[in-house]
Every structure is written in C-alpha cells, then in structure tokens.
Amino acid sequence: MEVATIEKAKIRILCLHGFFNNIDTMNHQLRHYRKLFDKYISFVPINGPHECTDVFDKKIAEMFKPPFFGWYFYNPKTNECKGIEESIQYIVQYINTHGPFDGVLGFSQGTIMARIILKLSEFESEVPKIEVDAPKFGIVFSGIFTEKAKYFSKCKEDSLNIMNEYEQPMLYVYGEKDPLIEYVEKALVKEGDFTIVKHHYAHNIPKLREEFLKEFCSFFDRMYYNIIGKHMDLDFGDFNT
Numbered sequence: 001m002e003v004a005t006i007e008k009a010k011i012r013i014l015c016l017h018g019f020f021n022n023i024d025t026m027n028h029q030l031r032h033y034r035k036l037f038d039k040y041i042s043f044v045p046i047n048g049p050h051e052c053t054d055v056f057d058k059k060i061a062e063m064f065k066p067p068f069f070g071w072y073f074y075n076p077k078t079n080e081c082k083g084i085e086e087s088i089q090y091i092v093q094y095i096n097t098h099g100p101f102d103g104v105l106g107f108s109q110g111t112i113m114a115r116i117i118l119k120l121s122e123f124e125s126e127v128p129k130i131e132v133d134a135p136k137f138g139i140v141f142s143g144i145f146t147e148k149a150k151y152f153s154k155c156k157e158d159s160l161n162i163m164n165e166y167e168q169p170m171l172y173v174y175g176e177k178d179p180l181i182e183y184v185e186k187a188l189v190k191e192g193d194f195t196i197v198k199h200h201y202a203h204n205i206p207k208l209r210e211e212f213l214k215e216f217c218s219f220f221d222r223m224y225y226n227i228i229g230k231h232m233d234l235d236f237g238d239f240n241t
Contacts, residue, residue, distance in 0.1 A: 011102040011227050014095065014117075014135065015045040018108030018142075019070040020056035022047050028064070029107065029205035036208060040224055040232050044101065048110075049090040050083045071113050079148045088116060092128040100133040102227050107205055111143035111187070112151060115162040123158045137169045137223050141205045144180060145187035165191035171219045175201040195219050 017026040026045035027034075034043055048069035055061050060068065072084035091113060095101060106114030118138050120127055145163060152158035166189060173196075174184045180203060188196060197215045199206045208216060221232045 010040055010042045011224055012042045012044055013103040013105050014101040015043050016106040016110030016113045018110055020052045020060060020068045022068050024064045032208045046094055049087055071109055079150050081149055081151055089128050092130055096131045101135050103137040104135040105139040107141040111140045114138055118166055118168055119162055125152045125155045125158045139171045141173045142203045143187040144183045163189055169193040171195045173197045175199050177202040
C-alpha cells in the first residue's frame, strides 16, 4: 500500500532519446533530474524501434554499450524520413500498453516524435490513436526542425503543423553553443503556453545549474500541481549540480 501511494504521487514522463542513442544514454543524461525530482517524477525512457548499424557518434559508442537506435533515417537528397510511420505506431502502442503518461520528453531527433505525439489528434494523415489519457505537456531538449523534411510523406501540412501552437504547456531547452543552433531556434514555437530556457552549453541535456534551475523547477512544479493538485517540496540540501 505504501509503494502504491508513493507511485500515485508521482507524474510519469515518457522519454524519447536522440539518434544513435538508447535507454542507457537517456538515463545518463537525466541522472541529475532523477536525483532532484525523485519523489515527484518518474522518467520512463524507451528505445527507438530502428537499430543504427553505422557508428554515428564515436564518443557515444565508446561510453555506452550497443545497440543504439533511432526514430527515423533522414535522407537529405529526398527529404524522406524512413521509418517514422513505424515509430509513431510503436510509441502509441507503448503508451496504450504502459500508459498513461502525464508528459512526453524528447531530445534531438526524439523531439520530433514528442511533438508528433502531442499533436496526434490534429493530423489529416492516418495515424494511430492514443486510447488512454494523452500526455498533458511536452519537454523539448535541443529540438530540431527543417521545413524540407517529410515527416508525413503524404501530407506536407501535417509536417509543418508540428511548428504550430500547442494546446499543451511546452518547455524548450537548448544551448547557445549548439552546432545546430540555427535549426534549434527555428524549432521554438513561441505561441501558447511556452517556456524557453537557453543555457551556456551545446547539443545535450544539460546538468541542472543554478542559473536556470529556477525555470526548470517552476515548470515541473506547475505541471505537478496541475496533475496531482499540490506543489513539490524540493530539497536542494544534498543536491550537487
């Protein structure tokens, strides 16, 4: 009974990794967040359905054990995103089986999938349906977007729709040293209920630092209150950023 009570007091966030990543890399990226928000948030990472056979990032390959995965394979010549339909089906099936999830978090390529999940009900394309409560907020780390990409091969409007206003509260986080900053800043949807955190680092999920800790805690606390009905009581005493 005690365990059930603790779990009920947590919100659940589905976490979608970047290209050539996996559950282990996402857990590593979120380790500081897990420590601070342990009493209030369950971060649930899943692997993408498509295994990456080529080494895309040597540092990642050296630090973590394979296999590594992606959500789709982008072809710059045709602008096609091979495998994205299967990934949408895969994520929705996971949500229907293991959900509901209160929020969805994406890093890099995973942010495209997070955006799609949040807008599923708005697309003209034939997409699977979430049969449980849909995620109520989104978190985008180093989010990317290019207008040329055919996220939905049969409907260009759906591909562009992920850059329209969201019904859900959104948190956008990116670094000023990101080599993809041109694409990342174009991917900020500055409409609706949104929060933007710009840090001093690169294309990553940054450690929680004092200069932007307030913005993170404020957003997470607001989402927690909206869902659970009470505020977080965070303890920073033993938290080492």
